[in-house]
Amino acid sequence: MGETQIVKDMIAVMSKNGLRITDQRRALSRIFAEAEGYLSPKDVYELLRTEYPGVSFDTVYRNLRMLSEMGALEQFYFLDGGLKFTANCTTHHHHHLICVNCEKTLTFDYCPMEQQLNLPGRYKIINHRFEIYGVCEECQQESPDSQNEE
Amino acid sequence: MGETQIVKDMIAVMSKNGLRITDQRRALSRIFAEAEGYLSPKDVYELLRTEYPGVSFDTVYRNLRMLSEMGALEQFYFLDGGLKFTANCTTHHHHHLICVNCEKTLTFDYCPMEQQLNLPGRYKIINHRFEIYGVCEECQQESPDSQNEE
DNA sequence: CTTCCTGCAAATCGTTTGCATCAGT
DNA sequence: ACTGATGCAAACGATTTGCAGGAAG
Numbered sequence: 113m114g115e116t117q118i119v120k121d122m123i124a125v126m127s128k129n130g131l132r133i134t135d136q137r138r139a140l141s142r143i144f145a146e147a148e149g150y151l152s153p154k155d156v157y158e159l160l161r162t163e164y165p166g167v168s169f170d171t172v173y174r175n176l177r178m179l180s181e182m183g184a185l186e187q188f189y190f191l192d193g194g195l196k197f198t199a200n201c202t203t204h205h206h207h208h209l210i211c212v213n214c215e216k217t218l219t220f221d222y223c224p225m226e227q228q229l230n231l232p233g234r235y236k237i238i239n240h241r242f243e244i245y246g247v248c249e250e251c252q253q254e255s256p257d258s259q260n261e262e
Numbered sequence: 263m264g265e266t267q268i269v270k271d272m273i274a275v276m277s278k279n280g281l282r283i284t285d286q287r288r289a290l291s292r293i294f295a296e297a298e299g300y301l302s303p304k305d306v307y308e309l310l311r312t313e314y315p316g317v318s319f320d321t322v323y324r325n326l327r328m329l330s331e332m333g334a335l336e337q338f339y340f341l342d343g344g345l346k347f348t349a350n351c352t353t354h355h356h357h358h359l360i361c362v363n364c365e366k367t368l369t370f371d372y373c374p375m376e377q378q379l380n381l382p383g384r385y386k387i388i389n390h391r392f393e394i395y396g397v398c399e400e401c402q403q404e405s406p407d408s409q410n411e412e
Numbered sequence: 413c414t415t416c417c418t419g420c421a422a423a424t425c426g427t428t429t430g431c432a433t434c435a436g437t
Numbered sequence: 438a439c440t441g442a443t444g445c446a447a448a449c450g451a452t453t454t455g456c457a458g459g460a461a462g
Binding site for chain 2: 417418419420
Binding site: 132133134135153154169170173174177195 | 426427428429435436437
């Protein structure tokens with residue numbers, strides 16, 4: 113899989129915006145290129161720490177924010193309000209199918225906004241959000257019905 | 263408009279769950295019955311304080327949480343991650359059209375899940391989220407194009 | 413009366429900021 | 438060398454918790 117392309121893209125975006133390409137940022141790109149789904153700041157911190165034990169949380173936050181602002185990452189608040197990031201696919205519009213257990217995320221191209229929606233009011237539409245949450249095949253195997261822990 | 267019904271419903275739900283009906287909770291129900299859209303904990307706090315100046319933030323949070331857990335309120339994280347609440351419509355499934363300026367919210371019945379979606383993977387679907395963000399008619403009048411403040 | 417609810421204060425969590433040092437260009 | 442990036446510590450905002458007094462049932 114040409115995942116290295118994602119790394120290249122991210123680094124290119126950073127260079128283009130005048131950011132310096134530090135080792136941490138290189139590693140960050142790699143982490144997102146290899147990630148299957150969304151990553152929380154904490155996830156990123158843990159992963160980055162395996163390579164750079166001295167890395168700090170605020171550096172992670174700073175970089176995640178900069179990368180989001182310049183469009184290299186997509187920022188996203190989960191159903192439960194948790195903040196997540198993922199490498200941004202800039203090539204086409206799509207939505208996400210997210211595993212609520214392992215958070216593995218697949219994309220699909222169907223978009224409800226393509227329909228002729230009969231919306232109330234006369235809002236000027238500027239954005240939308242459509243996500244489907246479920247349990248991926250692997251997680252279904254692992255825990256046939258043990259999802260409730262109270 | 264039979265908005266008082268919302269108050270009655272909310273109080274009924276609380277009673278049913280063994281909660282005591284305090285003045286604050288009664289006022290809370292009224293606040294949500296009269297709200298046009300989503301309310302943040304802070305919004306609720308401010309509104310409640312006009313009636314009960316001594317009310318505290320944690321009481322607001324506690325009650326919002328309890329009411330959400332027992333289904334009287336719907337909890338919701340906005341696109342920007344902000345936590346909001348609204349009286350829960352238990353009668354039918356619907357989605358929301360939200361004004362990004364004043365947050366006035368309209369509901370509509372179309373649901374993309376009714377379509378024959380061609381989804382990847384073999385996820386067991388358990389939830390979904392579909393919201394449309396825009397600018398309501400009134401807010402369009404008020405600020406024809408002044409939405410960006412940096 | 414008893415138990416639950418409230419308000420206060422303090423703790424906690426996630427995220428951001430100021431500053432001195434270090435590394436990329 | 439210059440300037441931006443990092444790590445540390447501390448600030449910050451939102452939310453939660455422990456506790457003593459007060460109100461609902």
